[in-house]
Amino acid sequence: MRSTVATTLKYVSLVVASLCAIVPLVTIFMLAFKTDQEQRTTGPLTPPSNWLNFENFVTAFSQGGMVMGFINTGIILVVSVAGTILIGTMAAYAVDRFRFRGRKLVLGLFLLATLVPSVTTQVATFQVISALDLFNTRGAAILLFAGTDIVAIYIFLQFMSSIPVSLDEAAMLDGANRFTIYWRVILPLLKPAIATVIIIKGIAIYNEFYIPFLYMPSQELGVISTSLFRFMGPFGSQWQVIAAGTILVIIPTLLAFLFLQRYIYNGLTSGATK
Template sequence: MTALTGPAAVKAPRPRSGGTRSLRGATAVFLKYLSLVLASAVVLIPLLAILLTSLRTAKEMGSANPLSAPHHWLNFHNYVTAFNDGHMMRALWNTSFILFFSVLGTVLIGSMTAYAIDRFHFPFKRLILGLFLIASLVPSVTTQVATYQIVNNLGAMDTRWAPIMLYMGTDIVSIYIFLQFIRSIPVSLDEAARLDGANSFTIYWRIIVPLLKPAIATVVIIKGVAIYNDFYIPFLYMPDDNLGTISTSLFRFKGPYGAHWEVISAGAALVIIPSLVVFLALQRFIYNGFASGATK
């Protein structure tokens, strides 16, 4: 057989560079997992160092590496010292009291505000939404002088109600979370309820609130973790030692144990463990809540 020449000749297709593409894909996967491992190490290594340090004795601290294993894994003496001398039970009660009323108020105020903005038509509605957005962008530190004077004039200074009022009145993010969910609820449900004689509050309480469970779970978790970890507001507005929260009690506890890092690490672990356990147990509600709010 003779090869065709001229116009009838057909050029054989060139082989695709499959090796180059596979190499690029493998490199991209490697870099992705490498970044995940590095990000996880940044978060987990300090927590591991705190945990290992809290299980050591004072003699081990002089020669031990921060990531070396303690001689006795069941050495909980530092935890007992931190719990008793740091008044962690009292701090946990104060934090729980503030957390409960702050989160409850945030859910009620945020959902009611979002319901009014989405379902009712009133003058300057767009302006109010813009003011909410501006308020979320203003650093809270810049308004603390005026806020401190208002709280002091109300007589709430050095009481648990001072941080509760501030937490309830400064959370703009929860309003937007509830607003995204309420916009996904059909208005026809409101109209059907009004035909049955329901007023606005009945519609909100009987129809809107039950459908806001994913948003409520998201706001409760995010707001709860933020309040639990907050240091600035309790330290500024509740200087009394008997009103110390988890964060401020840990800060004051450092004083007599400034050189005993094993005891300080035990106190830090006592503060970290409750929020970590709650977050790991309820993290699916956070992801589902954000995903639902973003897609609906």
């Protein structure tokens, strides 16, 4: 009797949690296909009369600045992720392969940095960005995103520990220096970790709102998140257009997760168990 009740409660809780996550998305999806009159006169869960009404998507894409948002987001994402991989793999290689005084302190400071809320350091960060004359440029977001990512470093460290040191020694016997070992031996073997970091970091940058909004206030430098936020101005009463813009923003991350989720799970679990 207890097991039956426990099983029932388990599935009921799963259904309720799934509905809480799915119902808002379904509501937005149906609203994106409705006309202005439909969104005023029908309920949120009422299907649109015409599922082929793409006028809201055209308006959102052409008049809402979504094209420039995708371009700015793509530039920032590619450069930032490349910088994160380069800095993260080099830092992980130095920490894992070299034995130096203060090594444990460095690892401890990395861990401490993850516990400090980023909002508490924004005043100092803003002063640094202003001093570098990067405010209201793409360079501000790129520098902040490409900076030392603690999560990425720990993922690289997990994989690095599974690579035998004997490979480094064999390369040294062949006359390779430290940089050659890193570039020709270590980096190719970190491909699973790099794929994991690309997916996690890429989605995080794509969805980021605070940094672009604070450091790139110019409308011409709007990214996906800030462009969608600015919809509330010219399209404040046209909720169907805002819903269409929301769908346009959601689709890329949804497709990326559906096609690449196994790489995320495999990358995190294999790195943690090696």
